[in-house]
Amino acid sequence: MGIFEGIEVLFFSLGVITTLAIVGMIYLSKNYRLNWKMYTVSVIGIFLGIFAIAWSVSSVLEGEPRAASMGMVVFGLPSLACLGLFRRLLLAGIKK
């Protein structure tokens, strides 16, 4: 990377991902009627997803690959589950 260290690139990328996620949520809330369940699972899913990336990349940077994989399992899988559930709720709402 030269000028930037890995951790700096990580947090810059997390900033970009967070911004995109917020813009995405605003877009969805403008286009679809979201209820509290959808907000809850989406916010938890996004938070866990970003946390999983932050944890796992940090673990790789500190040289602990097993902690990185476990981070993906412990935080990443619940994130995917939440986001999957959100998608399902959203699609169900659209069909109605």
Added chain:
Amino acid sequence: MAKQQKTNSSTNPLNRRDFFKIGAVGAAAGTLSLMSTPKKLMAEKTAKATKNALIKTHNSIPNKIRSDYKPMHQKDNLFGQAISMKRPDWAKKFMQFGRELHDNDKPGYTQADQALEFGAHALNATATGMSSACIPDIGLYGWEQKKTGNPHNLLDHNYVSKEKYAFESKKQATDYIKRAARLFGADLIGITSRDERWDYSGFLNPHRHDGGKKEFGWEEFPFKPKSVIVMAFEMDYEGVAAAPTYIGSAAPGEGYSQMAKTAFQLSVFIKQLGYQAVAAGNDLGLSVPYAVAAGLGEVGRNGCLVSYKYGPRVRIAKVYTDFDFAEYDKPQAFGVAEFCDRCKRCADACPSKAISFADKPTFEPDYGTPDTWVNNPGVEKYYSNSEKCFEFWCESNNDCTSCITSCPYNKPDFWHHELVDSISALMPGPVHNFMREMDIVFGYGDTYDEKAVEKFWSSKDREYLGR
């Protein structure tokens, strides 16, 4: 209920105007916050506020002390009993420690691994002799308070200046001392008053060459100490991860060498301010309670100092001085005692099973009978079986360090570990069990890890030319 797509004008997809509105509000808020508080300062304030919420300050060390507690004579600790030949069997074993012995087919025990250990220990061994076995008044840890330097060495300033430097305030004096210690290489620095409870009541130095007594007391110390400056030195994470091997011993070895260098330099700094000072490693007094008193951390189940930043992965040096115009630090607690009650990872990892598995700290060792104890009872803590620990050192011919490697507080300096430690400090006991299990599942703290040896020597992701 209905989750239908909105169709009216108020729910149009995010249009350009909305996008710019959001962007403008965000930018304005960001600019204002950046203008009012510099970013770095804001981050520092947040970090400080978090730490203040987690760290409790005490007026005295948090461990309870029984009224009959008495300081120990140095000759009565395990090394003292071996050196004084009170226990010839220990002396015999001790003589085997640090022997040249390697196996080039065994990772962590090759000639290169042992060379690393010897190199790491070299400065300490050459400049302070057997001080690591608590023997005082050797080399850089010598007691002499010279009035002039060596006339044949213009750069020798290891003497007490005739002029006393007048600090404007105690705060300034404290700031100067701590800044100097940091320059000389200390990672953590605290100052506390001298406390005779933590000093050896008397000393043994069988190698005294000046014709003095081999056993002596504080009356031979050149001044009455008033303050003790306690410094902690981080040990290499990858080195400690390779425990128990020669590489695992190189990490503390380097710590010992840093201790000798820095403590000696700080003692000269204080002497040049016009005050008397003696640098010390493991000698003179018990480093862990002094470090706790100076606010560097808490005592762990493994008997080590567990610091907030580095966990137990530190070595401790001290400087005794008659300078007392300083702000003394206060002991701090951040949940280590409660965590240690449940964790027991160090006790599980200890190859000689020397660490207590008790559920609560005690005032006396919970192994054997009083006649077999090498510990000094009277302080509420977990007592390790020093004899078992020592025997493993001598048999395996290395410093072990497994109890430090396996401790969940031993982590690299990364944000996510600070987060976990903070959560752990705030959570009740049962959560600590979960934290311990997660620490194992995530792969931290493994001992006898051959990959750690390979990783230590690997050049992968390492830059030596500064490019």
